[in-house]
Amino acid sequence: MLTRPDLRSLLWRESGEPPGEKGADGVRYGKSRIYQVRDNMAVVVRHPSAWPDRTLFDFPVVRARSPFDANASIDLIVSKSTIDKFAAAHRANPVFEAWRHLVDEMPPVNNAHHYLHHKHPQATFGTLASAHACFQGVKRPYEMEDGGENVCVYVISTDFTIGWAPDMACVVDVKAAPPATVLTVQVRPAHSLQPTPVGVWGVITKWEFVGASTEQPSLPRDYNNRYARLLWSL
Amino acid sequence: MTEITDIEAWLHAKGQPTAVYLADSDCVEYVAEDTTAVYERVDEWLTLIFDETSIIPIGFKLKGFRNVFEKLKPELGWNDGQFVQLVAVVERICTSLGDEAIEDVRRRQSYAAAAKLAKDVVLYDLPLAA
Numbered sequence: 001m002l003t004r005p006d007l008r009s010l011l012w013r014e015s016g017e018p019p020g021e022k023g024a025d026g027v028r029y030g031k032s033r034i035y036q037v038r039d040n041m042a043v044v045v046r047h048p049s050a051w052p053d054r055t056l057f058d059f060p061v062v063r064a065r066s067p068f069d070a071n072a073s074i075d076l077i078v079s080k081s082t083i084d085k086f087a088a089a090h091r092a093n094p095v096f097e098a099w100r101h102l103v104d105e106m107p108p109v110n111n112a113h114h115y116l117h118h119k120h121p122q123a124t125f126g127t128l129a130s131a132h133a134c135f136q137g138v139k140r141p142y143e144m145e146d147g148g149e150n151v152c153v154y155v156i157s158t159d160f161t162i163g164w165a166p167d168m169a170c171v172v173d174v175k176a177a178p179p180a181t182v183l184t185v186q187v188r189p190a191h192s193l194q195p196t197p198v199g200v201w202g203v204i205t206k207w208e209f210v211g212a213s214t215e216q217p218s219l220p221r222d223y224n225n226r227y228a229r230l231l232w233s234l
Numbered sequence: 235m236t237e238i239t240d241i242e243a244w245l246h247a248k249g250q251p252t253a254v255y256l257a258d259s260d261c262v263e264y265v266a267e268d269t270t271a272v273y274e275r276v277d278e279w280l281t282l283i284f285d286e287t288s289i290i291p292i293g294f295k296l297k298g299f300r301n302v303f304e305k306l307k308p309e310l311g312w313n314d315g316q317f318v319q320l321v322a323v324v325e326r327i328c329t330s331l332g333d334e335a336i337e338d339v340r341r342r343q344s345y346a347a348a349a350k351l352a353k354d355v356v357l358y359d360l361p362l363a364a
Binding site: 055056057079081082085086087088089090091092093094097109139140141142143144145146161163164166171175177178179180181186188203205206208209210211222226 | 241244245246247248249250252254255256257258259260261265268269270271272273274275278279286287288297298300301302304
């Protein structure tokens with residue numbers, strides 16, 4: 001087991017940033033991180049005002065259940081062209097929603113994580129990783145496919161979502177998800193699109209709140225007719 | 235596509251409603267207001283977009299442009315380069331269509347929504363002015 005001095009040096013080496021002065025509470029405050037070593041465990045907490053590591057329009061690879069085997073996992077990427085178009089149209093809400101519900105992180109904007117966690121501690125978010133159903137075939141023209149036969153649609157239930165808010169503290173705010181809706185996420189396999197990174201199963205092309213079925217409130221309205229088949233339901 | 239370099243400015247700016255062609259989902263989407271949206275499918279070509287109350291329409295989505303283009307391509311002698319130009323035309327048309335049609339519908343629906351809300355409000359006796 002590492003000793004306390006070893007843990008401290010490991011922390012500082014890994015972060016690439018030397019800590020600042022030790023405060024009266026025994027915690028060292030760095031420029032952007034708070035370090036604490038206690039009970040032989042190292043704790044590194046991002047300082048609330050620290051600038052995020054990622055950039056808003058660059059999404060990491062996302063993990064999801066495989067459409068054809070709910071017990072297996074696949075890697076997906078978020079469509080860069082879709083994000084670029086939303087950015088050009090000044091649509092912040094879908095970009096924020098993608099971070100929250102696809103990546104399962106707050107968008108990398110100032111104060112989004114700490115401030116909102118403090119302001120809305122009870123908020124929980126449905127994410128792609130917690131999708132409870134998956135359909136295939138969207139029954140509408142989709143590029144070369146007359147019926148979007150290869151498009152898969154994940155279904156997510158969520159009580160809360162996030163959106164753009166004109167606030168000095170943070171431009172993101174937590175809000176209740178639209179009532180009687182589910183969040184659908186459309187995915188296309190990699191072979192039908194432009195080249196994708198090695199190991200990536202497909203591309204997330206769209207994510208939308210849609211009205212929920214009255215008979216099955218966890219599924220989209222008219223799910224029996226709008227999709228070709230149900231792949232799995234948990 | 236112009237790269238957004240000043241994200242802070244982008245976060246605090248308010249853009250104009252505009253239609254955009256989303257290539258990976260093969261649809262043109264017009265949204266008049268940057269807010270949480272609820273999509274209601276009408277048919278295989280058209281989806282209406284409402285605000286989070288699902289009452290006020292804020293946009294629409296037209297689907298399958300590339301699919302139609304690919305079918306017409308051999309007949310009309312078009313090539314893939316022309317699709318890019320066609321997309322620009324379609325975006326411009328849908329922006330104008332959206333600006334006119336959605337604003338008019340939103341105004342009507344707003345009155346309808348306000349009337350519905352007003353019916354649900356219970357008026358208590360107002361206190362006498364001091």
